[in-house]
Structure formats: structure tokens, C-alpha cells
Amino acid sequence: MTTDAMASPSSTVRPGLLSRALSGTFLPVLVVVLGIIAIWYIAAISMNSTFQRSLDARAEATPTTIEFIESTLNQERPVLPSPHQVAENLWDTVFNKKISSKRSLVYHAGVTLAPTLLGFLMGTALGILLATIIVHVLSMEKSLMPWIITSQTIPILAIAPMVILVLDAVGIRGLLPKALISMYLSFFPITVGMVKGLRSPDKMHLDLLRTYNASSWQTFWKLRWPSSLPYLFTSMKVAIAISLIGAIIAELPTGAVAGLGARLLSGSYYGQTVLIWSALLMAAFCAAMLVALVGVADKWVRRRMGEKVEAGS
Amino acid sequence: MTEPSLKEPDSSEKSVIQIDDLSLTFETNDGPVHALSHIDLSIAEGEFVSLIGPSGCGKTTLLRVIADLERATGGTISVNGVSPEEARLHRAYGYVFQAAALYPWRTIDRNIALPLEIMGLSKKEQNSRIAKNLDLVNLTGFEKKFPWQLSGGMQQRASIARALAVEPHLLLMDEPFGALDEIVRDHLNEQLLKLWAKTNKTVVFVTHSIPEAVFLSSKIVVMSPRPGRVHDVIDCGLPRDRTLDVRETPQFLEIAHRVREGLKAGHSYDD
DSSP, rough: OOOOOHHOOOOOOOOOOHHHHHHHSSSHHHHHHHHHHHHHHHHHHHHHHHHHHHHHHHHHHHHHHHHHHHHHOSSSOOSSSSSSHHHHHHHHHHSSSSSTTTOOHHHHHHHHHHHHHHHHHHHHHHHHHHHHHHOOOHHHHHHHHHHHHHHHHOOOHHHHHHHHHHHHTEEEEEHHHHHHHHHHHHHHHHHHHHHHTTTTTTTTHHHHHTTTOHHHHHIIIIHHHHHHHHHHHHHHHHHHHHHHHHHHHHHTTTTOOOSSHHHHHHHTTTHHHHHHHHHHHHHHHHHHHHHHHHHHHHHHHHTTTTTTOOOOO | OOOOOOTTTTOOSSSSEEEEEEEEEEETTEEEEEEEEEEEEEETTTTTEEEEETTTSSSHHHHHHTTTSSSSSSEEEETTBHHHHHHHHTTEEEEEEOOOOOOSOOOOOHHHHHHHHHHHHHHHHHHHHHHHHHHTTTOOTOOOOOOOGGGGHHHHHHHHHHHHHOOOSSEEEESSTSSOOOHHHHHHHHHHHHHHHHHHOEEEEEEHHHHHHHHSEEEEEEEETTTEEEEEEEEEEEEEEEETTGGGGGHHHHHHHHHHHHHHHHHHOOO
């Protein structure tokens, strides 16, 4: 991106906030967001109109078009809630409730984020471990890899309730079962990415270490591990997002009372579509933040590893 | 790792590399490929030997056999009086690749430290060797740069410093300047020659450039392809303190002519 500020960092005249905002990615993103909101409004009007018409017929009301549209967008239990209804609910449950309150969406997000992060860490550790074994023990690729792939072909929705019930029966409750579901989903991209990453050093770099008579342990730490880091971070971005999905899914079969998954569940029990949508948006926001966090760590590590700093990034 | 410098210039005639009837055949899907066939070669201590030949003549393969990066399938070879594998396990040689092969995530000084870390040297010893060898290749002041911040020639010099840091008596170089332009290459050739004169190492140097081979070498091994074999061994008697000007002398041109004739005769054009 080219801004005057980048071209002459020493200049003391900083361009105005507006011009900086417009020159970046801000404008294109804004246009897309506005487009989505517009489509959302149109969809809300058309999807809620049937119910609104029957309501009006029963009340023997003859609203004008404007009045009719207004009421489709403000139903109590709409088929598709309008953006401002969801925004209102989000604002209310995020900022107007105490964080410790069960009516606070932040509280529910926190309940889901704990197993997400724990599961993500466990999945990353497991993935790295499996990849290391596969890369170092030739027969493992043939014996282990098919099982790893098979594990991902089983629908998580089918396996999650069983895992949670079995663990519950042996007295393991709370955070760990949910984290295990997250781990089950997130170790896979890490394994696949790291197998590729640990094998990414080119032959010359490997030959070089051979001429030094380096042990395979030294080869791992001095060459394979640093070469694999770009692959690790890419895999981690995928893994952390599906860790969140794993944690939400893990909340569904147990009838959990707290967490984003529980929020989705209770919303659908009581036909509270606004509630469902605000929980959905909250989950999306959490996922975006988590992925961004991994991105920040990625950038930090790359800079420390001397990667050429691209101009303008 | 304190190795007393036992040898002074011209304590030669002690064979560092002895190769007898060496063959290497790669088994491929299209049948066996005779990469090396019945090679006999003896390299004495302190010599600068160039292996020259067209692509496919096995010159790089021969160097890799010496370095124990490939295994011969026939004949015998000894490096420092022992098998190539034992020589490698004792880190008897420094190897310089076609590309600098620096680790992009390590600064120049950390790159040179790489073999020293593997050898388990103390930090103090590492630092003194890094400083000494960077000075030897004229890269003092570039310790904290990352490889991409250096030109191709400087990167290759850093990789030579890395090979020298191991303090081997034997230096194996696989077309180290092949990817560089001619001006940089001439300059590095001169520096390498000075380095050789100063350190008195035995050097085996793979190249496909005739002027480079004649300028650098005390002995030129002309190889020919299919199967890879030694066609001619030429002793060069150029003075040890030669400069690039030596390339204009009749003696130089005569040796270059003989190398060219050797390459022509050994090369099968009928394919």
C-alpha cells in the first residue's frame, strides 16, 4: 500500500486521519460490509413478510409499505432478525451486563474460549509430536498416517457426545472433555503441515549438516525446526479456528448451560433467533481475533528470523 | 580443537586422497548409469586440484564420494589414510557447495557458528574463529547482517569462511563461483589463491571453466562423460604468487590449450 507516510517516514507532516483511512484496506472492507448489511436487510424483509402479513390480517390492519417494512424488521421472533436487532442485542449483552453475569455474552464467550485455547495447545503439541515421529521413523508414515486421516473422516458431531458421555462416566467433567474435542479437530492440520515443514529443508542444507557429522537431534533443532516454522504458523491459523468450532460443538450434546454453544442451543429451544445470531457473530469475532493473534505471533517470529521486511506491510 | 600446524609449505608428497579403480553405478529405472568408471587419482598434501569436464562427467559425483555424500560401488578410496566415512566423522574436510547454502534465519556470524556449535566448541573459541575467518574472506563488519542483505559473491565468501572455520586441512569446493558473474568471479579466484597460499590447505575444486581451472590449480584433472572417467591429468607449473595477469602468458595459454584439447577428445559429440 502506498501512502506518503511510508515514502517519507522522516517527514513531520502526517497526513490526516481521513486520507490515511481511505488509502488503506479500510475503504474496500467498508464497502463489502455495507454491501452485506444491505443484502441482509433485503433478505430480512422478504423472509419475515409472510409472518407479518398474517399478523396484519389477524389484526385487520392495513399498513402502508413503509410501516409494513418497518414492522418486518422489528418482529420479536423473526425468521431472520435484522442487523440492527442483532447489533442492539450484541451491544446490550456485551456492554450492559456484568461480565460475571450469565446474561453477558462476554461471559459465555469466555466459557468457550478456555477449552478452545487448551484444546488448541494440546492439538498443536500432539500434531508436532506426530509429525516429528512420522518424519524420523520411515515406517510410521505408512502405519500412522492412514489412522490420522481416518480420524478426520468421522463426523465430529457423532463422536463428540460419546466422548463426553464416556469421560463423564469416569468422572472427567468440565474443561477437559471440551478441550479434547478441540484437540481432536486441531491436531490434524498441524500434523499435515508439520510433516511438510519438517521435510522442507533443501538437500544442500541437509548435506551440509552431514559433512559436519551432525546428529539427527542437531539436524532437527538447527535445521528442520526453524525451516518448518512458516508451515507451523499457517497450520496454527487453521487449527485455532477449528478449535473454537470443536469447543462449541462439545457444548451442544451435554446441554451445557454456559458457553456460546449453549447460547445457540437455548436460542433455538425458545425460538430466540436474535439470540442465536448475536452468539454466531460473537463466535465469528472470537475466531477472527484468535486467527489474528496467531498472525501477530507469526510476524513477530518471522521478524526475529530475519525475514526481509516488505515495504508497505 | 587445537591442531598444531605441522606442515610448512611444500611438505608435499604425502598423499591426502588416494583413489584406485573407483567406480560408481547408479541403478535407475532405465538401467544402470555409470557415473564414475575406473578412476585412479592421487592428491598430495598442499595441492590445488581442479576437476574439469562437461556436465555429466561425474566431477561433482567424484567430489561427493570423497566427502562421503555418495558411496562408491567399486574400487578403493582413502581420505587422510582412512575411509571417506571415517574422514567425515572426524570432520576432516570443509565442503563449499554450488550455492552459498547459508541458513536464511541466521545472521552471518551465526551461520559461521553453525559447524562450531555442532562440534561443541566453547563460546569463546567460536567467537575467535568467527572473527578470524570473516577477516580471512574480508567480511569483517558484516557479522550481524542476514544473508539476503549480502551480494551473491559476499554470500559465497561467507560460506567459504564457514567451511574454513572447521579448520580442516582439506577443502572440497563444488563449482563455488559458478553462479557468479565473471568480474566477481575473477576477484574471488584471486582471493582464493591468496587464501590457499596463506593457509596451505589441500583443495579439490570442481569447475567447468577452463581459465578458472588453469589459473587456480597446481594440477588439473580433465574428465569425460559416459561413463565418467579421467581423461588427462595436467600438472601446471605456474608460480605460486601469480596474479590475474598470468592469464596473458604463453605458459598459461599452453596449459589452457591442452585442457581444451583434452575436453574435446573426451567429449562424445555423436549423441
